[in-house]
Amino acid sequence: MSRLSFTNLPVAPEVDPHALSVGMVHLGIGAFHRAHQAVVTERAAVATGDTRWGITGVSQRSATVRDQLAPQDGLYSVLERGLGEPSIQVIGSIRDVLTAPDDPEAVVARIADPAVSVMTLTVTEKGYRAAGTGLDLNDPEIQADLAGRPPRTVVGQLAAAIARRPEPLTIVSCDNLVANGPFLRKLVGEYFEALGKVPEVFEATRFPASMVDRIVPATTEADRAEAARLLGVRDEAVVVAEPFLQWVIEDDFAGDRPAWERGGAVLTRDVAPWEQAKLRMLNASHSMLAYLGALRGYETIAEAVRDEELARLAQQLMTDDVVPTLSPPAGLDLAAYGETVLERFANPALKHRTRQVAMDGSVKLPVRMLGTVRDRLTAGAEPRTITLAVAAWMVYVHQTPNLDDPQAPRLKSAIANLPTTSPPPAALVDALLAVDSVFTPDLRDSTVFRDLLVDHVAALTTHP
Numbered sequence: 001m002s003r004l005s006f007t008n009l010p011v012a013p014e015v016d017p018h019a020l021s022v023g024m025v026h027l028g029i030g031a032f033h034r035a036h037q038a039v040v041t042e043r044a045a046v047a048t049g050d051t052r053w054g055i056t057g058v059s060q061r062s063a064t065v066r067d068q069l070a071p072q073d074g075l076y077s078v079l080e081r082g083l084g085e086p087s088i089q090v091i092g093s094i095r096d097v098l099t100a101p102d103d104p105e106a107v108v109a110r111i112a113d114p115a116v117s118v119m120t121l122t123v124t125e126k127g128y129r130a131a132g133t134g135l136d137l138n139d140p141e142i143q144a145d146l147a148g149r150p151p152r153t154v155v156g157q158l159a160a161a162i163a164r165r166p167e168p169l170t171i172v173s174c175d176n177l178v179a180n181g182p183f184l185r186k187l188v189g190e191y192f193e194a195l196g197k198v199p200e201v202f203e204a205t206r207f208p209a210s211m212v213d214r215i216v217p218a219t220t221e222a223d224r225a226e227a228a229r230l231l232g233v234r235d236e237a238v239v240v241a242e243p244f245l246q247w248v249i250e251d252d253f254a255g256d257r258p259a260w261e262r263g264g265a266v267l268t269r270d271v272a273p274w275e276q277a278k279l280r281m282l283n284a285s286h287s288m289l290a291y292l293g294a295l296r297g298y299e300t301i302a303e304a305v306r307d308e309e310l311a312r313l314a315q316q317l318m319t320d321d322v323v324p325t326l327s328p329p330a331g332l333d334l335a336a337y338g339e340t341v342l343e344r345f346a347n348p349a350l351k352h353r354t355r356q357v358a359m360d361g362s363v364k365l366p367v368r369m370l371g372t373v374r375d376r377l378t379a380g381a382e383p384r385t386i387t388l389a390v391a392a393w394m395v396y397v398h399q400t401p402n403l404d405d406p407q408a409p410r411l412k413s414a415i416a417n418l419p420t421t422s423p424p425p426a427a428l429v430d431a432l433l434a435v436d437s438v439f440t441p442d443l444r445d446s447t448v449f450r451d452l453l454v455d456h457v458a459a460l461t462t463h464p
């Protein structure tokens, strides 16, 4: 079967890719960007006729996405799976792909290009190379960038490009992090300080916060086969997504940008209440279903949420523990939001693997769960259900042989002395609570939190 390309185009994208010039760079061209920001950017171009916002995608680690997209002239499709028949749309907004490991200098040069005024990134939590609330200056890759090689880390790439630009840039983080924009600004600022030189243009560089939402599981061979059936040509770069799409962006830009609001995004002065509601409700319950679901042997989130006990616990996590910590933005009904989240998780066509959502727990827990635990403890409450989610992560860390986590060696060494079956619950809890890159001293010292963890770990290991 022939391959999707300009000459094999069964369904044309809504935008004419030939007409687009590159005005935007994206770091971390994984599945999510292709199903989210690239789609909104294309819709904005269609709505306005503005042709300046073609995208250069940057593959940060492997050349896989470049090798998928290059033979397809950058074209790919989004396979949308709701409750009815799937639909498919070809997207043309990504105009080229650079691979950072092959040519780090080209990445910096493209971000520094005066035609580029805005960029986005989705490089996962670990891509920020933070330790606690600051840049991890002990990270060997950060040290190598600081020593002057063509930068390979995200923060190093951004700093090098910012320093080269006469005009300030706007950098929009689209990762699931608390105050993602300001956090990234702090990391880049610390990098410049470590270099001993903060360029003047940094002051005017903007890092708006943004809340992103669309469930986009990793693409499988079955997805590629379905895309081929629907398109009549093969698309190696297809991404699968649910119909729901939300992007709330802080309206703080240094220069020109795509009219994202015309593509469905919301521009606002304060993203924090949106972001907090999403991370604490959706992402925390997602992770809880992933850990409890994986422990019960469920392959996908949809299977896990069809287990009535797990669905009840996810609901309880949101209503009992999370909602009391939130100040929702005007117009967001938290009870209805929680219902919608569970309905979205139940979408059987998505096949989001529990093990995919469960990965990188050491960097996800602090963002998704531990803020809620802290707020409830401070309020004198017993955060029972959210602590069950943390306990499930602990048992998962213990039971999973090839743990997919940037801190796997540290976590596994913390529990190395425990028996591989039926570890004493208190010993497992104390060993993992002592990992100070995950748990801050206030949480480590809370007897309420520890006792709840021990109870839950005991229950999970005896009656999973």
Ligand SMILES: NC(=O)c1ccc[n+]([C@@H]2O[C@H](COP(=O)([O-])OP(=O)(O)OC[C@H]3O[C@@H](n4cnc5c(N)ncnc54)[C@H](O)[C@@H]3O)[C@@H](O)[C@H]2O)c1
Pocket: 027, 028, 029, 030, 031, 032, 033, 058, 059, 060, 061, 062, 122, 123, 124, 125, 126, 127, 128, 154, 174, 175, 176, 177, 212, 213, 214, 215, 216, 217, 218
């Ligand atoms: N997939 C979703 O449903 C979804 C929804 C909302 C937000 N997000 C955000 O997008 C991120 C990426 O999700 P995805 O589905 O595209 O995943 P993916 O695995 O398809 O892509 C991950 C991207 O991050 C890059 N990356 C990974 N580790 C890195 C590191 N150490 N340094 C630099 N870059 C690194 C990879 O090169 C790749 O481009 C998530 O971690 C999350 O923050 C995803």
Ligand SMILES: O=P(O)(O)OC[C@@H](O)[C@@H](O)[C@H](O)[C@H](O)CO
Pocket: 124, 125, 176, 212, 213, 214, 215, 216, 283, 286, 287, 356, 357
């Ligand atoms: O993408 P990750 O691995 O950071 O997290 C897994 C999911 O919880 C997450 O991607 C959600 O699907 C997403 O945040 C929904 O908008």
